[in-house]
Amino acid sequence: MPEKKTDTLQTAIDQALQADRPRLAKYLSVETVAAKHLGIAETVSVIEQAFQDLGAVVTVWRDIPGSNPFVFATLPAGPNGNADKTLLFYNHYDVQPAEPLEEWDSAPFQLTEKDGRYVARGASDDKGELMVRLSAVKALQQTGGLPCNLKFVLEGEEEIGSPHIQPMTEKHAADLAADAIIWETGGKDADENFQVTCGVKGIVSFNVTTKSAESDLHSSLATFVDNAVWRLVQGLATLRGAKGEVLVDGLNEGVKPLTPTEQAAINDLPFNEAATRQNFGLKLPLLSDKPAEALVNRPSITINGISGGYEGDGLKTVLPKEARAQLDCRLVPGQDPRHVAELVQQQLNRNGFSDLHVSYNQGEPAFRSDLTDDFVQTAVATAHEVYGDAVKLVPNAGGSGPQAPFAEAVGAPIVSIGSTWAGSGAHAPNENVRVKDYAQATRYTARVLQNFSQK
Ligand SMILES: [Zn+2]
Known part of the structure; x- marks a missing residue:
């Protein structure tokens, strides 16, 4: 029997995920609903603390009139890292309202682990995803240090249409400067393919x-x-x-x-007409x-x-x-x-x-990264390393999001890579992320940072 190579990164990831679970639970326990002006200050302080625990420099931007605060955090490359490379993460800390409450099998603002899933409002969109990224950071810090400089920017109004993103990106373009951007959302499609999505409609x-x-x-x-x-x-x-x-x-x-x-x-993207017709209950031809x-x-x-x-x-x-x-x-x-x-x-x-x-x-406006860009290729190659053959490159999502102002201010490619699956139920009752996907996405994130920094 061949000896199994010790994977120190994986050990560190497992430990980080274990240690960070209370923080995930705390983050999910706040009802951060921008549409109802709920929980904003409390959520911002939970995030500030999470970044401070990782040794980040955290600034809360309150300089955009009428906007919920933006949280901005930076972490420098470790001693063996590539200080010439900077990666920016975009996430949002607000969530959709939990209604209709009677359709939830457990309390929406309480982390419940059931059937191999973390269930809570925000478990997938988008609180869980930030926590995946922070656990990846911790694991990297404990295995030789961060491979590059990291920046995080979080908004608190994504679920109400990001009305203040444009003034923020214009005002803080210099702060946001980076070589590449990792966007929120992303994960596995209905056929369990891991998707690397490079834009939005x-x-x-x-x-x-x-x-x-x-x-x-x-x-x-x-x-x-x-x-x-x-x-x-x-x-x-x-x-x-x-x-x-x-x-x-x-x-x-x-x-x-x-x-x-x-x-x-596009030619490589799967489409299952029978399943789509069934899932949506379609009564008309496509x-x-x-x-x-x-x-x-x-x-x-x-x-x-x-x-x-x-x-x-x-x-x-x-x-x-x-x-x-x-x-x-x-x-x-x-x-x-x-x-x-x-x-x-x-x-x-x-x-x-x-x-x-x-x-x-x-x-x-829509945005689409250049699919031949090095960073896109790194994200795809790393996806094959972590997820095997089941990887799809998606030029842009069918949905929208405020990527264009970021692309304009930062001038860098954007990819969406995350921990969701087809049954995550974002915006719906019993929103969830599979524990297995959560761990896999943590490894994927850590490996993307390592591979990006080598280029
Ligand atoms: Zn989202």
């Missing part, structure tokens, strides 16, 4: 409203008087084709074609015959909700005077959220619907 949310008269009218007049709800549905119907195509001229201006590396990565590619690189337009007129009990034969809808477009790299909202208005005008008014709500 963008989004723009806008309202479309129209008014057809000063008051609601008798519907007998519909023989010669048009109404707002018909105008709205007819106008919106011109914006999307039968297969989900966004029919807005100029939409793809500035969008670069996929590089061969991006196309190859809008794309390449759903995995569409999720990464196809813009969409969605009516999130529509209202107008009367739809209550009984009947009311009314000619509605006004109607409104809320829409979003998911965007790919190269598309500007505000410009897309303007293009929608211009298209409605061209289509004969200038009585429909588009008003911009909120937006975030």
